[in-house]
Every structure is written in structure tokens, then in C-alpha cells.
Amino acid sequence: MYPARQALLAGKALARWTGLGDVEARQMARLRRLVERTWREHAAHARWWAEHGLTPGTRLAARADLLALPVITKQHYQALPEAEAIARDYRGVPLLTDLTSGSTGAPTAIRRTYPEDFTMCAYRLGEHFRYGLSWFGLRVTLNSGVAESLDLPGAKRQNPWMKAGLLRRASVNHVKLGPEGVLRRLRELRPQAVGGHAEAIWRLALEVSEADLRGLRVHHLAMGAQTVTPEMRERVRRAFGCPAYNMYGASEFNLLASECPETGLLHLNEEGLIVEVVREGRAARDGEGGEVVATNLAAEAMPFIRYALNDWAVMGPERCPCGRGVRTLRSVQGRVAEFFHFSGGRKVHPFELINPLLRFVGWMKEYRMVQAERDRVEVWFDVMGEAPEDACGQVAAAVGEKAPAGVVVEAMQRAIPPVPERGKNKMFQALGAE
Numbered sequence: 097m098y099p100a101r102q103a104l105l106a107g108k109a110l111a112r113w114t115g116l117g118d119v120e121a122r123q124m125a126r127l128r129r130l131v132e133r134t135w136r137e138h139a140a141h142a143r144w145w146a147e148h149g150l151t152p153g154t155r156l157a158a159r160a161d162l163l164a165l166p167v168i169t170k171q172h173y174q175a176l177p178e179a180e181a182i183a184r185d186y187r188g189v190p191l192l193t194d195l196t197s198g199s200t201g202a203p204t205a206i207r208r209t210y211p212e213d214f215t216m217c218a219y220r221l222g223e224h225f226r227y228g229l230s231w232f233g234l235r236v237t238l239n240s241g242v243a244e245s246l247d248l249p250g251a252k253r254q255n256p257w258m259k260a261g262l263l264r265r266a267s268v269n270h271v272k273l274g275p276e277g278v279l280r281r282l283r284e285l286r287p288q289a290v291g292g293h294a295e296a297i298w299r300l301a302l303e304v305s306e307a308d309l310r311g312l313r314v315h316h317l318a319m320g321a322q323t324v325t326p327e328m329r330e331r332v333r334r335a336f337g338c339p340a341y342n343m344y345g346a347s348e349f350n351l352l353a354s355e356c357p358e359t360g361l362l363h364l365n366e367e368g369l370i371v372e373v374v375r376e377g378r379a380a381r382d383g384e385g386g387e388v389v390a391t392n393l394a395a396e397a398m399p400f401i402r403y404a405l406n407d408w409a410v411m412g413p414e415r416c417p418c419g420r421g422v423r424t425l426r427s428v429q430g431r432v433a434e435f436f437h438f439s440g441g442r443k444v445h446p447f448e449l450i451n452p453l454l455r456f457v458g459w460m461k462e463y464r465m466v467q468a469e470r471d472r473v474e475v476w477f478d479v480m481g482e483a484p485e486d487a488c489g490q491v492a493a494a495v496g497e498k499a500p501a502g503v504v505v506e507a508m509q510r511a512i513p514p515v516p517e518r519g520k521n522k523m524f525q526a527l528g529a530e
């Protein structure tokens with residue numbers, strides 16, 4: 097190869113890696129190709145666009161032009177027969193199936209090709225490398241085992257690297273095993289990084305001793321950004337004695353954003369996605385909150401173009417001060433539907449109410465928080481060992497301190513019903529918005 101060409105390629109690779117160069121122009125060129133083929137090959141998507149008054153020639157030159165495209169939701173896909181969810185030219189091609197967590201009631205099947213999945217996984221892996229994962233390090237994902245239990249095609253992922261002892265991954269079903277079982281499994285596996293359901297990591301921090309967790313010598317943790325408060329993360333960091341980075345992901349997109357170790361902002365995945373924070377129909381500015389709408393530039397078989405995730409995020413600076421050259425989020429504040437909505441439009445993240453329970457870790461075995469009425473929350477809990485006589489009173493008082501005025505908190509000591517095999521490990525049951 098000619099040196100000039102080599103230099104050019106090296107420069108391009110460097111630009112991609114550092115995020116310098118025109119990220120937006122690259123994204124928009126890929127988007128135009130994706131939109132063009134989606135018009136041609138995905139009849140349902142073309143119909144949704146046409147109903148919105150769009151035509152195949154819609155101008156897409158800058159990110160701001162995205163606002164012309166309608167926002168697609170999970171309900172759009174749920175209403176389609178399975179075959180119509182897949183682009184015509186990908187029918188008959190082997191596809192992987194992933195399931196969304198089903199926080200809106202029904203889990204949705206997400207289909208993608210192996211190369212598409214590889215690209216998305218590679219980005220996540222790259223972020224783990226930045227956090228210090230080594231080629232030989234094992235990454236363990238704590239999941240609820242839903243996909244495995246349904247025996248979906250392609251749910252068990254194999255790759256040639258793993259056979260060579262590189263880039264090893266394993267998953268642990270935390271719903272089935274419970275905190276003690278997960279601890280035992282982690283001791284056997286000795287992972288370098290642990291990620292997956294934030295609730296599962298949180299439960300470990302709550303219910304397993306600091307000595308046991310630190311003894312695992314985990315290098316770093318990856319926590320789902322949308323269900324973790326800063327206090328929780330601090331607690332998890334202390335318990336494991338290692339950094340816990342926010343990794344904001346979703347089945348439809350894999351990794352959307354990941355925490356900058358220097359600034360604490362979340363770097364958006366500008367390589368494979370276009371992530372927008374939409375506020376009142378426009379792009380949110382630095383410091384403003386809005387709904388997360390994302391486009392997966394790699395997903396052709398089942399396109400996600402301006403797809404609403406039902407998440408709420410606060411936009412960050414256009415460029416991260418660390419020099420990475422990507423746009424950022426300041427925070428992701430949780431699934432919109434997961435908040436406890438109280439009367440008068442007041443909303444509280446469940447974890448804010450759960451935090452006070454930390455002080456009972458010595459005897460509290462398990463708990464569930466249920467919004468029984470609009471302004472009445474029940475805390476069910478089960479005990480182990482020596483629980484104080486007025487356990488109920490203590491629990492109710494602790495949570496009550498954090499609850500908004502007028503909200504009644506009742507504590508009940510009782511057996512906790514097992515978590516359903518399907519769906520998310522639910523520690524809360526909220527009523528949703530009024």
C-alpha cells in the first residue's frame with residue numbers, strides 16, 4: 097500500500113477513535129443510506145412515514161433535519177405481524193433475537209443480523225477497554241435469563257474469540273440464583289468486569305457483605321444508567337471497592353452512552369447511533385431534560401429510526417471536556433414509566449425511597465415497594481437473623497422521611513412473593529402517571 101494512502105487510513109481511524117473530524121456529516125451520510133433502503137425494503141416503516149406526510153426525498157443534511165421524521169414507538173412494532181417487522185431483503189437471513197425487558201407490560205422481540213449485533217457489541221467492548229478491561233479478562237453479565245428460558249434462536253451467543261480464551265463473556269441469572277447464589281457463581285468465574293441489570297448489582301451491594309464483594313476483586317462495574325441514582329452508585333462503589341461506571345443501554349441499541357471516567361458525563365455513542373434528547377419537539381440544550389429518541393445506524397433488518405425509548409435524560413455539553421469529541425448527556429433519569437407518580441404531578445424515583453433501607457442491611461433480607469394507592473406506598477419486607485422488635489416502625493419512618501408530604505408509607509413484615517420468571521426483577525410496583 098502507498099504510504100499516502102496508509103497515512104490517510106490511519107488518520108481516518110484516529111479520527112473515528114478520538115471522535116474528531118466531522119462526526120455529524122458521517123452520521124448523516126449513513127442515515128441517508130439507511131432511510132433510503134428502509135423506504136424501499138420495509139413496507140411498514142414506509143407506511144408510518146407516508147402517513148406523516150413524508151416522501152422518499154426528504155432532506156436529511158444535518159441532525160436538526162431529523163425532527164422532520166416522526167417518532168416511532170414500541171407500540172408501532174408491537175402492532176405488526178412478526179414477518180412485517182423485518183425488512184424484505186433480510187427475510188430468510190439468520191437473525192438473532194433479543195427481548196426488551198417488558199417494563200411497559202409486554203416484552204418486544206428485537207431482531208438483528210449477526211454482523212449488526214457484532215458492530216453493536218464491539219462498541220460496548222471498546223468502552224470496557226477504555227475502562228481497563230484486558231483481552232483475557234472475563235466480563236460477566238447479570239441478567240434475568242428471560243431470553244435463555246424462552247430458547248429463542250440465537251439467544252446463546254458463541255464467538256471464536258472466546259474459544260481462544262480472549263474477550264470472554266458469561267451470563268449469570270440473578271433472578272434464579274439470588275444474591276448468595278450470584279456471589280458463589282462470581283467466585284467461581286472471577287470476572288474482571290461485572291455488568292447487567294443494575295438492580296442485581298444493587299441487591300448484591302445491599303445483601304452481601306463488603307468483605308465478600310471486595311474479595312471478588314472486580315476491576316470495574318457497569319451499571320445501567322437509567323435506574324441508578326448517584327447515592328446508589330456510591331454505595332455500590334464502596335461495597336465492591338472498585339469504580340462503577342454508568343453504561344446506558346437498551347436492547348434496541350445496545351450501548352447508547354457510557355460514563356466518562358474524567359468528567360462523569362456520559363459520552364454518547366456517536367459511532368453507531370444518533371441519540372437525541374427531545375424537549376417540546378426540539379433538541380434539548382445543555383442542562384435541559386427531555387425524552388430520549390435514538391436512531392440505530394447499524395440496524396437494517398429491523399430499523400430503529402427516531403425510536404422513543406421512554407427514557408428521560410438531561411443533555412450535556414456538545415463536546416466532552418476530556419477531549420473525546422462526542423456529545424454528552426449529564427444524566428439519564430430513569431424510565432419515564434418507572435417513577436412513582438404522586439398526586440399533584442409530583443414524581444419520585446423509587447430508588448430515592450429505597451435508599452433509607454440501606455441502614456437495615458444487617459437484618460433486612462428482601463423487600464418490595466408497592467404503590468397501593470396514589471398517595472399510599474406499602475413496603476413489604478422479610479427479615480433474617482436478629483431483627484429489631486419495632487422493625488415495621490423503623491422501616492416506615494425511614495422511607496416516610498423521603499416521601500413527599502401527604503404520602504402515607506406503611507411497612508409490613510411478610511413473605512415476599514417470588515419474582516416472575518419472565519420480565520424484569522421488579523422491586524417496585526408503581527401506578528404510572530395519573
Ligand SMILES: [Zn+2]
Pocket residue numbers: 356357358359361363416417418419420
Ligand atoms: Zn469525556
